[in-house]
Each structure stands twice: as C-alpha cells, then as structure tokens.
Amino acid sequence: MHTGAARPLGLTAPAHAGEPGLPRLNITDTYVTGISSGGFMASQLQVAYSGTFKGAGIVAAGPYY
Numbered sequence: 001m002h003t004g005a006a007r008p009l010g011l012t013a014p015a016h017a018g019e020p021g022l023p024r025l026n027i028t029d030t031y032v033t034g035i036s037s038g039g040f041m042a043s044q045l046q047v048a049y050s051g052t053f054k055g056a057g058i059v060a061a062g063p064y065y
C-alpha cells in the first residue's frame with residue numbers, strides 16, 4: 001500500500017569502482033550555438049566577440065544583419 005510519502009531513490013555506489021573515468025580532452029577553442037531566438041543571439045555573440053568564439057552553430061534563425 002502506497003502512503004504517498006516520498007521514497008528514497010535507492011541510489012547505490014557503482015559496482016566497479018576501479019573503472020577509469022572520462023578521457024581528458026584537449027579543448028582549445030570556444031564555440032557558440034543556438035536554436036531559433038538563441039540562434040540570433042549566437043550570431044550576435046560570434047560577431048561581437050569574434051576573438052573569443054572560434055565559430056557559431058546557428059539553427060533556424062535569421063541572418064546577422
């Protein structure tokens with residue numbers, strides 16, 4: 001019978017604690033991306049801060065100018 005009280009999620013520690021973690025990535029560049037209105041913003045950011053952002057991924061948005 002369910003009483004409606006919050007129940008613990010039952011989270012446990014990983015079974016294999018000795019497994020390696022995520023690989024280290026050599027991230028050297030910064031990109032900006034956006035969809036729709038976020039695409040307009042991404043476009044503005046990439047143009048205004050072209051020295052900071054290497055490129056932009058713009059989906060379903062209009063042109064810069």
